[in-house]
Amino acid sequence: MDKFVYDVVVIGAGGAGLRAAIEARLAGKRVAIISKSLFGKAHTVMAEGGAAAAMGNVNSNDNWMVHFRDTMRGGKFLNNFRMAELHAKESPDRIWELETYGALFDRTKDGRISQRNFGGHEYPRLAHVGDRTGLELIRTLQQKIVSLQQEDKAEYGDYEARIRVFAECTITELFVTEGRISGAFGYFRESGDFVLFETPAVVLATGGVGKSYKVTSNSWEYTGDGHALALRAGAKLINMEFLQFHPTGMVWPPSVKGILVTESVRGDGGVLKNTEGKRFMFNYVPDVFRKQYAETEAEADRWYTDPDNNRRPPELLPRDEVARAINSEVKAGRGTKAGGVYLDIASRLPAEQIRKRLPSMYHQFKELADVDITSAPMEVGPTCHYVMGGIEVDPDSAAAAVEGLFAAGECSGGMHGSNRLGGNSLSDLLVFGKRAGEHAASYVDALPARPKVAASDVDSATQAALAPLERKDGDNPYALQHELQEIMGDLVGIIRREGELAAAIKKLGELRARVAAVSATGGRRYNPGWHLALDLRNMLIVSECTAIAALEREESRGGHTREDFPKMEPKWRKVNLVCGMGPNGEVTLEHQPVPTMRDDLLNLFDKSELAKYLTDEELPA
Amino acid sequence: MSKRKFRIWRGDATGGELKNYQVEVNEGEVVLDVIHRLQATEEPDLACRWNCKAGKCGSCSMEINGMPRLSCMTRMSTFEETETVTVTPLRTFPVIRDLVTDVSFNYEKAREMPAFAPPVGLKPGEYRMQQMDVERSQEFRKCIECFLCQNTCHVVRDHEENKKEFAGPRYFIRAAELDMHPLDAKTDRKELAQQQQGLGFCNITKCCTEVCPEHIKITDNAIIPMKERVVDRRYDPLVMLGRKILRRDQIAPLASTEPAVHAGPVVVDETKAPVDFGRELLPPMGAAVNAKGKVDLNEMLSDRSAAASPFGDDVQFPVDPTALNYYHPDKL
Numbered sequence: 001m002d003k004f005v006y007d008v009v010v011i012g013a014g015g016a017g018l019r020a021a022i023e024a025r026l027a028g029k030r031v032a033i034i035s036k037s038l039f040g041k042a043h044t045v046m047a048e049g050g051a052a053a054a055m056g057n058v059n060s061n062d063n064w065m066v067h068f069r070d071t072m073r074g075g076k077f078l079n080n081f082r083m084a085e086l087h088a089k090e091s092p093d094r095i096w097e098l099e100t101y102g103a104l105f106d107r108t109k110d111g112r113i114s115q116r117n118f119g120g121h122e123y124p125r126l127a128h129v130g131d132r133t134g135l136e137l138i139r140t141l142q143q144k145i146v147s148l149q150q151e152d153k154a155e156y157g158d159y160e161a162r163i164r165v166f167a168e169c170t171i172t173e174l175f176v177t178e179g180r181i182s183g184a185f186g187y188f189r190e191s192g193d194f195v196l197f198e199t200p201a202v203v204l205a206t207g208g209v210g211k212s213y214k215v216t217s218n219s220w221e222y223t224g225d226g227h228a229l230a231l232r233a234g235a236k237l238i239n240m241e242f243l244q245f246h247p248t249g250m251v252w253p254p255s256v257k258g259i260l261v262t263e264s265v266r267g268d269g270g271v272l273k274n275t276e277g278k279r280f281m282f283n284y285v286p287d288v289f290r291k292q293y294a295e296t297e298a299e300a301d302r303w304y305t306d307p308d309n310n311r312r313p314p315e316l317l318p319r320d321e322v323a324r325a326i327n328s329e330v331k332a333g334r335g336t337k338a339g340g341v342y343l344d345i346a347s348r349l350p351a352e353q354i355r356k357r358l359p360s361m362y363h364q365f366k367e368l369a370d371v372d373i374t375s376a377p378m379e380v381g382p383t384c385h386y387v388m389g390g391i392e393v394d395p396d397s398a399a400a401a402v403e404g405l406f407a408a409g410e411c412s413g414g415m416h417g418s419n420r421l422g423g424n425s426l427s428d429l430l431v432f433g434k435r436a437g438e439h440a441a442s443y444v445d446a447l448p449a450r451p452k453v454a455a456s457d458v459d460s461a462t463q464a465a466l467a468p469l470e471r472k473d474g475d476n477p478y479a480l481q482h483e484l485q486e487i488m489g490d491l492v493g494i495i496r497r498e499g500e501l502a503a504a505i506k507k508l509g510e511l512r513a514r515v516a517a518v519s520a521t522g523g524r525r526y527n528p529g530w531h532l533a534l535d536l537r538n539m540l541i542v543s544e545c546t547a548i549a550a551l552e553r554e555e556s557r558g559g560h561t562r563e564d565f566p567k568m569e570p571k572w573r574k575v576n577l578v579c580g581m582g583p584n585g586e587v588t589l590e591h592q593p594v595p596t597m598r599d600d601l602l603n604l605f606d607k608s609e610l611a612k613y614l615t616d617e618e619l620p621a
Numbered sequence: 622m623s624k625r626k627f628r629i630w631r632g633d634a635t636g637g638e639l640k641n642y643q644v645e646v647n648e649g650e651v652v653l654d655v656i657h658r659l660q661a662t663e664e665p666d667l668a669c670r671w672n673c674k675a676g677k678c679g680s681c682s683m684e685i686n687g688m689p690r691l692s693c694m695t696r697m698s699t700f701e702e703t704e705t706v707t708v709t710p711l712r713t714f715p716v717i718r719d720l721v722t723d724v725s726f727n728y729e730k731a732r733e734m735p736a737f738a739p740p741v742g743l744k745p746g747e748y749r750m751q752q753m754d755v756e757r758s759q760e761f762r763k764c765i766e767c768f769l770c771q772n773t774c775h776v777v778r779d780h781e782e783n784k785k786e787f788a789g790p791r792y793f794i795r796a797a798e799l800d801m802h803p804l805d806a807k808t809d810r811k812e813l814a815q816q817q818q819g820l821g822f823c824n825i826t827k828c829c830t831e832v833c834p835e836h837i838k839i840t841d842n843a844i845i846p847m848k849e850r851v852v853d854r855r856y857d858p859l860v861m862l863g864r865k866i867l868r869r870d871q872i873a874p875l876a877s878t879e880p881a882v883h884a885g886p887v888v889v890d891e892t893k894a895p896v897d898f899g900r901e902l903l904p905p906m907g908a909a910v911n912a913k914g915k916v917d918l919n920e921m922l923s924d925r926s927a928a929a930s931p932f933g934d935d936v937q938f939p940v941d942p943t944a945l946n947y948y949h950p951d952k953l
């Protein structure tokens with residue numbers, strides 16, 4: 001077995017992981033970056049719309065306070081206010097920094113970074129590059145890492161002297177010695193060989209959990225590994241009941257079901273219509289948003305050119321509202337055969353403009369669905385997209401409950417509350433990725449002695465990893481994954497009911513024994529069946545967290561909608577549901593108060609607006 | 622729904638074979654769906670890479686009926702119902718298993734490419750660039766690193782020996798991107814491309830552009846402009862060819878069908894060789910240029926009659942044969 005010693009091990013090579021690694025390396029640490037897929041292919045590459053940062057380049061009224069307000073509103077006030085504050089204040093610096101690494105964002109007329117409109121953001125705020133912003137972000141960070149490696153080569157004669165990328169390497173276990181992180185264990189996909197990293201600090205940046213759903217915009221990587229690793233190491237997960245269903249996934253043809261249609265289609269003028277040709281979103285503006293959204297088509301259309309004097313079109317409501325609206329239209333029989341509605345940009349912009357502003361959407365529909373979006377509408381429906389819940393961290397340092405464990409990006413929780421605004425993830429990755437890297441480095445500096453990995457821990461991790469290959473009579477991993485996806489999609493989907501949730505928890509409990517006995521055929525070299533068999537237990541435990549928390553929260557808020565409790569309850573706003581792992585590997589659930597917002601931040605809101613979210617006692621005098 | 626015939630390469634570094642499969646194919650499916658169906662049914666350990674399934678990550682590159690493609694963007698409806706679809710791994714890179722190859726060559730080349738040099742004196746937030754000026758580099762930043770162009774380029778496809786000196790089209794566009802970046806502080810990108818990336822190996826066949834799923838005009842917008850500008854100081858006949866005759870089929874009668882400019886080291890039996898083939902030759906000097914980087918055409922200004930020698934004015938003719946590594950075919 002290969003053994004490596006590092007100061008900081010970053011698990012995940014998406015935006016959060018790479019930014020953390022850069023920061024830890026700049027702080028003088030020896031850093032390993034580990035990723036399940038090739039370098040530069042992490043999920044971040046798929047982000048389309050942009051990165052939200054209140055730079056005020058397009059509308060100078062924008063500033064961190066407005067961004068903070070939007071984020072809190074989007075999350076229905078369940079956000080960790082301190083994270084939302086740090087995020088709003090620091091994102092502009094993180095974006096500008098990318099330019100010094102070589103990023104090329106689209107520009108305004110006066111040569112600054114251009115910003116675009118997006119659902120839930122009051123002003124144009126998303127720094128973007130056409131509709132491939134995630135690609136720009138990850139490539140820029142990847143190239144920055146290469147440039148640091150070149151510096152190290154000049155200084156030490158070795159590119160990998162202080163920062164090394166372990167691509168196609170999956171971590172299956174974290175080791176904790178006397179309450180502190182001591183190492184990480186995994187396998188190389190290519191050879192099937194095991195590897196041990198001895199390290200006092202681990203930054204988890206493993207992304208989300210969407211692969212537990214049938215219809216999802218997420219790839220095979222999103223099996224909730226970081227969530228599960230943290231749980232097993234003794235950390236906690238919060239807000240796991242909140243999943244974001246993106247309103248516009250492709251629904252036709254079936255093989256691409258779930259693949260995302262970026263929100264910018266709507267930001268650039270696209271409208272949603274049902275099969276009767278009606279622009280239905282006007283019927284679905286909830287009371288809390290009534291004041292900010294247009295009531296007539298004429299006003300909505302004027303907004304695109306004159307946003308200061310008109311209210312925004314309801315197509316730009318936060319994602320959870322739009323997803324539910326589409327769901328209702330389809331249920332009412334006004335959807336397409338494939339179970340979607342129409343998203344029409346063709347009748348709204350000249351073909352030339354569409355191709356220029358939405359090049360990869362044009363491309364995607366042309367090649368995957370044989371639809372020319374400059375002349376025909378797209379067929380779209382909700383798809384599982386993002387998990388708001390994640391590892392509970394300290395807002396300033398990104399530290400989890402276990403010493404030496406840090407988390408950033410989609411796998412961490414709290415920042416987005418019950419619902420994430422589009423574009424807030426990419427900036428979240430940068431802000432908290434940097435913080436995690438910085439604090440992991442200073443944690444290592446302050447450590448008197450490095451904890452040792454126990455040999456027995458390595459043995460049992462090895463055995464656990466080999467077990468599926470040695471068993472002969474267990475279930476096929478693909479079949480189990482399919483069953484899990486069915487349970488989650490059918491019973492813990494967009495609209496949830498008590499009976500179904502209880503049934504889901506029971507079925508997941510039954511799956512547990514079968515997942516524990518799963519078997520994989522073939523050998524150890526690049527064997528996807530074996531890899532999936534190992535991922536399954538992570539998917540299962542994370543799904544259980546979601547189902548259990550969803551049953552507990554008896555209200556509807558953001559990414560959690562209960563048909564039996566359709567209202568948002570101020571008393572539930574004060575509660576975070578926290579999942580942990582019990583002694584026998586079972587999921588535990590606790591109520592924990594949401595941190596109380598400081599007065600200076602509370603005062604940024606109208607009292608009348610606060611009254612919609614807070615209980616009477618919480619309102620400022 | 623119908624059953625379709627597939628032949629898929631199964632094996633590893635030690636060898637392998639094409640195996641036949643009959644797979645169900647539904648309307649609207651792509652080749653990657655079929656591979657996933659095989660994994661979920663008959664062949665759970667069939668290895669292939671993928672991530673986004675939407676042509677965005679560049680993971681799922683393979684050769685489908687001999688054509689380098691993204692399998693997630695290759696629709697089954699582009700084949701005849703009765704056609705057998707043959708799927709093989711990328712040929713230019715060593716096979717790991719089945720459809721997965723070792724693409725580390727590309728990451729090594731990326732590491733050798735000098736990084737963006739931030740302009741001195743500009744703080745973060747102070748960068749000002751016009752959309753028009755960033756667009757040229759943005760075209761190249763669309764690259765999803767699928768490495769299909771690298772796989773296709775004949776300079777390294779089946780020519781392992783050229784890999785050391787040749788960075789490949791993916792990294793020519795990276796060089797061009799930085800060269801065209803309005804604020805990059807490094808000024809010798811073109812020269813580096815010629816001297817260190819092996820731009821001279823490229824004879825503008827345009828195969829790379831043909832396979833690029835992002836439709837980046839690798840040759841027209843990156844390679845040719847890079848060569849042209851290097852040529853201000855350095856003569857490269859292929860550029861003139863490429864500039865006038867842009868299509869491969871038109872180049873064919875003029876250029877030899879063999880890769881034309883493989884200037885890599887020649888290996889020949891010492892005893893048979895009339896001249897010293899082991900010798901590392903100095904590259905021909907560029908012609909003398911004026912302050913604008915152009916050759917002086919006006920004889921009044923020049924220190925000699927007629928145009929400067931394309932081989933550099935330091936070369937005396939006839940050339941001393943012992944200073945060449947040219948191998949005369951008759952002497953074989």
Ligand SMILES: Cc1cc2nc3c(=O)[nH]c(=O)nc-3n(C[C@H](O)[C@H](O)[C@H](O)COP(=O)(O)OP(=O)(O)OC[C@H]3O[C@@H](n4cnc5c(N)ncnc54)[C@H](O)[C@@H]3O)c2cc1C
Nearest residue numbers: 012013014016036043044047049171207409410423425426
């Ligand atoms: C289609 C799509 C469009 C989106 N558009 C936007 C947008 O416009 N704006 C926005 O702000 N957000 C957007 N998002 C969300 C955003 O892209 C993601 O939330 C974000 O990229 C997550 O980044 P990350 O760094 O946390 O993780 P990722 O980029 O997902 O990276 C996770 C990394 O962890 C590694 N990993 C996971 N498990 C293991 C393990 N066990 N061992 C080793 N490595 C492991 C993976 O290999 C990967 O490298 C979009 C998401 C999708 C899917």
Ligand code: SF4
Nearest residue numbers: 774823825826827829
């Ligand atoms: S044009 Fe040049 S780089 Fe592209 S395939 Fe041909 S020889 Fe290779």
Ligand code: SF4
Nearest residue numbers: 764765767768770833
């Ligand atoms: S240039 Fe095109 S073909 Fe080459 S790696 Fe990039 S996207 Fe792929």
Ligand code: FES
Nearest residue numbers: 673674679681693
């Ligand atoms: S899977 Fe991402 S490009 Fe094909």
